[in-house]
Amino acid sequence: MNDTAVLRQPFVLRFATVGFIVFWTILAAFPLLWITLMSFKLPIDAFASDPLRVIFGFTTLRERGGLSVTALVLGAFALWLAYHGAEHHGRRFARYLALGGREWLGWLLAALVYVIALILGLFWILPAIVRVVEAILSHIPVLDYLARPMMGLTMQNYRAVWIGYRFYDNFINSMIVTTGTVVISLTVGTLAGYGLARTRSNVAFWLLIAALIFRALPHSVLVTGYLPVFIHSREFLAPLWNWHATAWFFHLFSDQPPTLYGQPLAVIMVLVSINQPFTIWMLRSFFMNIPAELDEAARVDGCSHLGAFRRVIMPVMWPGVITTGLFSFLLAYNDYLVCSLLLDAQSQTMVPAITSFFNRETTTTDQVQAVAAAVSITAPLFLLVIVFQKQIVSGLTQGAVKG
Amino acid sequence: MKPRIFLFFVGPSLFLMTLFIAVPLVSVFVQSFFVTHQVFHEVTTKSCSPGFMKQTCTESTRTEPVLGPDGVPKTETHFVGLGSYRSLLKPAAVKAAFSAAGNGIGDLLNIDFYRALRFTLTFTLVTLPLVIGFGMLTALALNNVTQAVRGPLIFTFLLPFIITPIIGALAMRWLFVGNGIMADALNGLLSQHFAILAHGWSLELLMLFFRVWYVAPFAFVIFYAGLQTVDRDVMESAIVDGASRVERLRYVIIPHLAPLITFVALIHLMDAYRVFEEIIGFSSQAHRISLQWLTYDLLVPDSSGNRAISRASASSMLTLIGIVILLIPLLRRAWREHLGRG
Incomplete structure (x- = not known):
């Protein structure tokens, strides 16, 4: 467009725009910036009423x-x-x-x-x-x-949290749960997303609608369903271990049925399933963007469906897979409800573990340590946004623009 | 695609969703009508000690858990019908609240379930326009500045949405806690001591503010992407026709973004209705609780290590009713579109 008089912005509008942007930037960044500053200070400085003291300590x-x-x-x-x-x-x-x-x-x-x-x-x-x-x-x-x-x-707050309170155990647990969730969720999700994008059957429609309903479910509802089974899983799973047709298979893993409560693997499967509705919707819309002619051409050249999927579609799908993986990562990493109810103290991930810090908050030392733990949890996410900003934005808009 | 191949692709996902979402849903529904508890029996023991002329004997009765053959305490499950629902909804107390002697709404909101319902609905409905409004404002403002600064600004705007919600809530809380920086600033401004986290209403305002702070970036990103696709020809003809800035916003931009506004509103309604993290982050359970927190609280073992599974199931089912009401318009639209396509 030409820079005509109509398009030139009145001073008031420009001023308001810049003012609002500055205001919103401060609003968005201030809480995080401030707790980061606090976490590097002695308690007496961190909770001082003079802001300069908090900054310069x-x-x-x-x-x-x-x-x-x-x-x-x-x-x-x-x-x-x-x-x-x-x-x-x-x-x-x-x-x-x-x-x-x-x-x-x-x-x-x-x-x-x-x-x-x-x-x-x-x-x-x-x-x-x-x-x-x-x-x-x-x-x-x-x-x-x-x-x-x-x-x-x-660095004393960080030292206390990571070494004194063994926060690295929780960090390792978090990594196990998130990695597992991302890998399984993407494997299962890409297959389903591809299938759903390339079919015209009614079943696919109903499946997508069911997924939409499942996405809206509060997680506490599902956990209510898991808890009794997970705690008594030994009795529930016993038939599989006793029935001669399946016994040999399950005995390969363990002699007795496991108690699923407190098992990271069980939580991974739960998070994968909870995340599945969102994953398949998102991957389906990415697959819809890839022209169907591409796999038809591969099929004409003699590829099977799976072969076309693996050799032709996947190589052009990586942006979509990476974006969806990011959101799976965020879901698993940020989860509090599922992990806090289904994992025990030994296998706890970072986010639920932080409650033990702020529930203990009696002295300011405890408080500053909780702040340091919170900043430690945020740091990887911060890196993630820096590296994958474009993918996150494209992922967020993907679902919306498609419908 | 042949049905067999379709099933091969979709199968694993379908299996997981059935096993971990559909089956638990049914089992929660069934659980809500049954109560499981340990079986106790009364044990009477007579202990005697030698005494003069006669033994002194005392009989004591204790209740002890009945142990099964494998030494595990025995439990029994029986049907209670709507008993668990009744213990949550407390119809008798509701009737008492609205009787002549009762206190009406005030008494009603003392019952946990109605307290949670009130907060959840207020929270959902109040944050909705604010999230859309601020998301739109930030998107329009960013669309109005030079290209060079947009990247870092998007990064900053996006931060609240990416970080763990509980951590965000905690960060906000540490600013407003007794000796936090904002609490001190507020006290200086009011020139009196005001503990924002100790009053129900101020805490609720803070929680609403937090949710807007946390979700507005999502609305912003969606609207910002939408703004990039506004048809330039339409925009130019609007300018040629002499439409003012406000008119262009009202008649070109907003209609163009309308589907996105609906999308953001729906997602936000679903997510805000599930409000939970704020309760934990702000430790507001003494003042404000939500429906999902109510279920969570029933699932956490109490002081004697028991989980109120049956009541938690009932509370889950009651929470679901709200979700169903929220989803009906969405599902009707999807169905109509499906009919149109087929």
């Missing part, structure tokens, strides 16, 4: 040391670099690592390399650079002020 600085302006500037630059690198070169890097055209492998390797590089960079390389720069600056008369610590920072 005067007591923390005096007792535990802190960061200088140089360190902050270099740190901010490193973070910008990490964000920029992921946003602009992530895709190319993933393509580069996609050995043998397997794009999922590329993404997985790229994510792995990125996380390792980030950890190495932030905890080893960056501190080394900062130390060198600070050492140089401290010999220059006026600039030495930049090398002096001015913002208090302590």
Whole structure:
């Protein structure tokens, strides 16, 4: 469109737009930013009523040391670099690592390399650079002020949470549950999504409607159904272990029927199923975008349905699969209700485990530790949004635009 | 695609959904009419101690769980009909509340179920227009700034929606907790001490605010994507015809986004009706509870380690009624479209 007088925005409108955007940005980021700041401070600074004390942590600085302006500037630059690198070169890097055209492998390797590089960079390389720069600056008369610590920072809350309270156990449990959920959900979901996208039968319609209803179910309703069975699963499953036709098969796994309560594998299956309605809707709409002529051509050339699916459709489906996988990941990672009711204390994931921190919240030390645990849970999600922002946006809009 | 091949593709998913969604649903329905509890019997023991002239004997009666042959406490299940529903809905108490001596609505809201229902419905209906409104505002505002800053802004706007809801609620709570930064700012503003987390109404407002903060990014992303597909020709002809900015918004943009608004509204209704994480995050159970939290609370073992499965099932079934009402319009639309296509 031409830049005519009609299109030029009145000053009031531009001012209101910018004002609203600034307001909303602060609103969206402030709570998270603030608890991140709090988590690095001693309790007395974290819950101070003077905001400057929370930001600069005067007591923390005096007792535990802190960061200088140089360190902050270099740190901010490193973070910008990490964000920029992921946003602009992530895709190319993933393509580069996609050995043998397997794009999922590329993404997985790229994510792995990125996380390792980030950890190495932030905890080893960056501190080394900062130390060198600070050492140089401290010999220059006026600039030495930049090398002096001015913002208090302590890792003691994180140390207490991760080492003292063995939060890494919960982290490992979370990883087991989320990885399992994503892998199984995608395997089962892509098959179903493809089947549903390539059929015109009435059954498919009813299946999709049923999935829609299932998606709306509160999870507590389903857990009410699982709990009695999971707790007494030994009795419920006994016939499978005793009946001679199936016994040999189940005895391969264990001598006795397992108690499903507290089993990560059982929770994985539950989360996969709860997530299935959403997964098949989303993957179906991705498959609908791939022209049916493509698999027809493959079928004419002598591929079976499964062969066409594997050789022709899957290679062009990776964006859709990655997007759906992200949402499966978020569901499993963020889940509180299912994990807290079906897992016991030993196999608990991170999100339910945090309740033990804030229920204990009697002193401010406990509170700051709970804050540190909360920030620890958020950090991986933060990375996820940085790397996969485009996929998340496309995934969210996919369902809406299609119907 | 032949039915056999279709079944091969859809089979695993269908199996999982049947086993883990459909079957539990039926079993919850059945469970809600039965109560299972341990079998106890009274054991009378007579203990005597030697005494002068006569033994002193005391008889004591205790109730003990009956043990089965394998040493596990025996349980029995019996049919209670609508008993579990009655213990949740408390019809007698409702009648008393609305009788001459009763306190009407005030008394009704003292019963957990109605308290939860009231909060859930208020929560769902109040947040709906706010989420759509703020989502639309942010989308329009972002659509109005230069391309270069949009990427980082989308990233920031999206954050509340991606992080774990409970963590978001906790972050909000730590700002408003007794010595949190916002609580202090608020006290300074009011020049008196006001504990926002200790009053039911202020806590409820905070929970509504949190939900809008958390879901508005979802509405924003959908609307923003919709704005990118507004037909330029229509827009240009509107400009040529002299439509003002407001008129263009009213007659071109909003109608274009109408299906997306319906979509966001439906998803939001479904999700807000399931409100649960806020109750945990803000620890609001003393003041405000929701329907899903009610079921959750019945499932958590009580002090003697028992779970009220039967009442939880009844509460689940009652929650489902609301979902069905919400879904009816959606299903009717889908059915009509299906008929139109076929």
